[in-house]
Amino acid sequence: MLNQKEIIDDFIVQTKIGLFCTYGNFYLDPKEPFTDAVISHAHGDHAVGGNQNVYCTKATAVFMQHRYKKFAAGDFFIKSFEEVFNLNGVKISFYPAGHILGSALVLMEYKGVKYLYTGDYKLEEDSTCEPIEFIKADVLITETTFANPATEHPDAIAEIKKLNGVKPNIMLGSYALGKSQRLISMINQHCPQKRILVHHGIVPFVKIYEQLGVDLGKYEVYDRKVMKNNQTDMIYIVPPMVYHSYIKAINVVRIFATGWKHLQNNNEVQLYISDHVDWKAILKTIEEVEPREVWTTHGSGTQLQSHFASKLVVKLLN
Structure with missing residues (x-):
C-alpha cells in the first residue's frame, strides 16, 4: 500500500474536451486542441491535431506527424519511457501500455499522490509493441471499453x-x-x-x-x-x-x-482480436496497481462499481 496522503477528488475532471488536470492545467488526450496536451497514444480518438504543446512518446509523435502533417502540433516534447518531467507543477512519466507501438500509461504525481491514467491498454503478448508495465498508484484512471463480466476476449x-x-x-x-x-x-x-x-x-x-x-x-x-x-x-x-x-x-x-x-454480424468467419482489456484483464490490472481508488473513463464503469461495492472506491468520470 502506498502512502495515505489525501487523494484530490477533482485532480482529473471530465469536460466536453476530455480529461482535464485542473492542478496542472493540461488535458489527457483532448478531443479538441489545447495549449498543453499529454497524449497516451496516436489513435484518432485520443490524439487530435492542433495542440500547441504535445507531450508523448517518439512513436506517437511520428504517427501524429504522418496523419496531421504540419497541423500535428505547435511543438512536440518527446519523452522516453520512465523519464520524469514536470508540467505546471505535476510530475509526469510514461510507462508502456501494450496497446499499440508507443502507447503509454501516464503516471502523474502531485502532493505525494500518484494518479495513473491508462489510455487504451492490453495485457496480451504482442510482438509489435512494448509490453505493458504495471506501476503502483493511489488512483487508477482506467478505460472501461469492455468492463463487463460477460466479456472475455478469446486467445x-x-x-x-x-x-x-x-x-x-x-x-x-x-x-x-x-x-x-x-x-x-x-x-x-x-x-x-x-x-x-x-x-x-x-x-x-x-x-x-x-x-x-x-x-x-x-x-x-x-x-x-x-x-x-x-x-x-x-x-x-x-x-x-x-x-x-x-x-x-x-x-x-x-x-x-x-x-x-x-x-x-454478417461476417462469414468471426475473428475476435481486441487491443483492449476485457473484464478479467481490468481486474488483474487493479490487483497489480493496488490503487486506493479507481476512476473510470471511455466506457461504462457501473459494473466495476457494483463488483467492488464497499471494498474499493470506484468513481465514474464520464
Missing part, C-alpha cells in the same frame, strides 16, 4: 489460426494503425502459407513500424492483378471504410478483426 493466437481453415482469398477488415501491424505479424507467425496484401492506406503506418525497428515479416502492397490471378490463400488487409464500402465483394471471404460483437 488471439487461437483466433488468428482460424484463417488457416479458410482456403479462398480473404478480405480482412482492420484498423490502419496498431491492429493491422499486429495482424501482419501474427499471420506471418501462425499462418505461414498465407500471402498478405496490404491496402495502400495502411502501408505508411506499416513503414513507420519498420522504421522504428519492428519486424512485421512478409507483406506486399495490394495489386488487383495478383489478387485476381490467385484464388486461394491470399489475405487482403483493408481499413474499415474500404471494408464497409465493398460489401458485395465477390470471390472473397469477408472477415473483420475486432473485439466488438456487433461488428462481427
Whole structure:
C-alpha cells in the first residue's frame, strides 16, 4: 500500500474536451486542441491535431506527424519511457501500455499522490509493441471499453489460426494503425502459407513500424492483378471504410478483426482480436496497481462499481 496522503477528488475532471488536470492545467488526450496536451497514444480518438504543446512518446509523435502533417502540433516534447518531467507543477512519466507501438500509461504525481491514467491498454503478448508495465498508484484512471463480466476476449493466437481453415482469398477488415501491424505479424507467425496484401492506406503506418525497428515479416502492397490471378490463400488487409464500402465483394471471404460483437454480424468467419482489456484483464490490472481508488473513463464503469461495492472506491468520470 502506498502512502495515505489525501487523494484530490477533482485532480482529473471530465469536460466536453476530455480529461482535464485542473492542478496542472493540461488535458489527457483532448478531443479538441489545447495549449498543453499529454497524449497516451496516436489513435484518432485520443490524439487530435492542433495542440500547441504535445507531450508523448517518439512513436506517437511520428504517427501524429504522418496523419496531421504540419497541423500535428505547435511543438512536440518527446519523452522516453520512465523519464520524469514536470508540467505546471505535476510530475509526469510514461510507462508502456501494450496497446499499440508507443502507447503509454501516464503516471502523474502531485502532493505525494500518484494518479495513473491508462489510455487504451492490453495485457496480451504482442510482438509489435512494448509490453505493458504495471506501476503502483493511489488512483487508477482506467478505460472501461469492455468492463463487463460477460466479456472475455478469446486467445488471439487461437483466433488468428482460424484463417488457416479458410482456403479462398480473404478480405480482412482492420484498423490502419496498431491492429493491422499486429495482424501482419501474427499471420506471418501462425499462418505461414498465407500471402498478405496490404491496402495502400495502411502501408505508411506499416513503414513507420519498420522504421522504428519492428519486424512485421512478409507483406506486399495490394495489386488487383495478383489478387485476381490467385484464388486461394491470399489475405487482403483493408481499413474499415474500404471494408464497409465493398460489401458485395465477390470471390472473397469477408472477415473483420475486432473485439466488438456487433461488428462481427454478417461476417462469414468471426475473428475476435481486441487491443483492449476485457473484464478479467481490468481486474488483474487493479490487483497489480493496488490503487486506493479507481476512476473510470471511455466506457461504462457501473459494473466495476457494483463488483467492488464497499471494498474499493470506484468513481465514474464520464
